[in-house]
Amino acid sequence: MSEQAYLVLLALAQEPRHGYGVVQAVKEISDDRVHLGAGTLYGILDRLVAAQYAEASGEIVVDGRLRRYYRLTPSGRDVLTEETARIAGLAARAQRLLAPAGRLALGGA
Amino acid sequence: MATPEHCTSFERSAHRYLRAYPRRWRLSKEAEVTAVLADLAGPGATRLDLRSGAGLVVNGFRTRHRERPPLHLLAAYRIFGRRLPPRYRGWVRDDIEGALLGFRQMVWRFSPMIFAWVVVPLVIGHPVAWNLLGPYFLLLATVTAATAARRRRTEAGRHLVPGVDEPFGPSDLARGWILRDRVRARPMLGRLACAAAVVAAIATPMSIGGARWVQPVALAVGAAIAVLAGRRLRRVVPRRREQGARRMVDHGTHWDAAIVLGAALLIGLASLWGQVAVAISASAVALLPVLVVAWREAARTLGELALVDVWTIGATGQVSPVDRVVKGIFAPPMDTGTELAQ
Numbered sequence: 001m002s003e004q005a006y007l008v009l010l011a012l013a014q015e016p017r018h019g020y021g022v023v024q025a026v027k028e029i030s031d032d033r034v035h036l037g038a039g040t041l042y043g044i045l046d047r048l049v050a051a052q053y054a055e056a057s058g059e060i061v062v063d064g065r066l067r068r069y070y071r072l073t074p075s076g077r078d079v080l081t082e083e084t085a086r087i088a089g090l091a092a093r094a095q096r097l098l099a100p101a102g103r104l105a106l107g108g109a
Numbered sequence: 110m111a112t113p114e115h116c117t118s119f120e121r122s123a124h125r126y127l128r129a130y131p132r133r134w135r136l137s138k139e140a141e142v143t144a145v146l147a148d149l150a151g152p153g154a155t156r157l158d159l160r161s162g163a164g165l166v167v168n169g170f171r172t173r174h175r176e177r178p179p180l181h182l183l184a185a186y187r188i189f190g191r192r193l194p195p196r197y198r199g200w201v202r203d204d205i206e207g208a209l210l211g212f213r214q215m216v217w218r219f220s221p222m223i224f225a226w227v228v229v230p231l232v233i234g235h236p237v238a239w240n241l242l243g244p245y246f247l248l249l250a251t252v253t254a255a256t257a258a259r260r261r262r263t264e265a266g267r268h269l270v271p272g273v274d275e276p277f278g279p280s281d282l283a284r285g286w287i288l289r290d291r292v293r294a295r296p297m298l299g300r301l302a303c304a305a306a307v308v309a310a311i312a313t314p315m316s317i318g319g320a321r322w323v324q325p326v327a328l329a330v331g332a333a334i335a336v337l338a339g340r341r342l343r344r345v346v347p348r349r350r351e352q353g354a355r356r357m358v359d360h361g362t363h364w365d366a367a368i369v370l371g372a373a374l375l376i377g378l379a380s381l382w383g384q385v386a387v388a389i390s391a392s393a394v395a396l397l398p399v400l401v402v403a404w405r406e407a408a409r410t411l412g413e414l415a416l417v418d419v420w421t422i423g424a425t426g427q428v429s430p431v432d433r434v435v436k437g438i439f440a441p442p443m444d445t446g447t448e449l450a451q
Binding site for chain 1: 138144146148149160161165166167169171172
């Protein structure tokens with residue numbers, strides 16, 4: 001799963017969001033590091049909906065603009081949880097490798 | 110907040126880039142994506158910036174590529190008319206309802222001939238027989254354009270109606286009783302009259318010298334037929350029957366293409382052979398007054414006149430029979446409805 005797709009799933013995990021809301025949430029979660037364009041966002045949303053990790057959950061018109069909301073499905077939440085656990089496990093292993101005791105253990109006699 | 114004028118020009122700008130996406134994708138998502146683009150662009154934006162537009166184009170073509178069937182299935186569909194699996198039904202519907210369906214099929218089905226008769230001679234330095242191939246391909250193109258609507262219906266019936274054991278999907282069509290489509294007479298007759306005038310004007314000078322008497326005779330015959338047809342139309346059109354099972358439609362751009370291609374074909378044939386030029390110019394000169402009179406009567410009629418009415422009344426002097434509903438295919442509304450209690 002790409003980082004951008006992971007961040008979109010994370011944004012939807014908090015609450016159902018429309019497209020612009022997802023872009024804003026991803027920007028905030030990534031600490032202003034990831035800026036999604038509309039083309040990239042909808043490519044990710046199309047693949048998530050096709051994989052049944054996300055679904056459309058309603059639409060409203062605000063100031064003449066159509067806002068379609070998306071939400072996470074139960075299988076999307078499961079895959080997000082697994083991916084988060086995988087990333088957390090990887091981060092923990094990386095921390096051990098980078099810690100001073102770990103570096104001495106690798107280089108010791 | 111953006112004013113209505115800015116939204117409109119911004120939307121137009123966004124829609125140009127969104128054409129990279131497949132047709133049904135645009136139908137379902139264009140409004141939503143345009144709203145997101147407008148939010149991202151900020152208030153006062155009058156057009157989409159180039160970087161965002163390029164992103165849309167790239168992702169649009171990626172979406173097309175992702176939804177396209179693999180090459181072996183695509184070739185079987187194009188060349189042999191094989192049904193694709195239901196998961197490609199949306200792509201098939203875009204293909205059938207999109208423009209130039211007939212030409213896409215023509216390119217696939219005639220590619221071996223094009224390769225043998227055009228590409229191979231060009232590669233080996235042999236002259237290509239354009240004086241034969243030109244009229245042949247032009248005739249193919251004219252027939253392809255003229256039969257576009259019928260082909261679309263046939264292909265839709267073959268590929269978009271689910272089988273008995275297949276679930277009904279959002280891109281599927283259903284069989285049922287539908288209104289009979291009839292083409293409006295006035296626009297079509299106007300275009301045919303213009304084409305006849307152009308063909309007559311260009312083909313007549315190409316006629317071989319000794320046959321110059323043919324055109325005045327053709328004009329006299331055409332004028333006599335035009336007078337007779339005009340009288341019939343004026344007398345019978347007010348008595349035409351109510352047509353409750355009829356739907357009036359425009360002739361479609363495929364007919365415009367067929368008329369232009371057909372006129373080009375006739376002019377091309379006339380330029381190649383003088384005797385053929387005589388026949389073509391005489392036919393065009395004879396048809397011209399008939400078409401002009403028919404067009405004028407259709408323009409003067411209160412309410413809409415169908416092309417079939419003009420033909421039936423002009424040729425026979427009788428009113429057209431009442432159309433009946435016909436078997437056809439349609440896109441049913443996707444309302445889930447209510448299951449009746451047993």
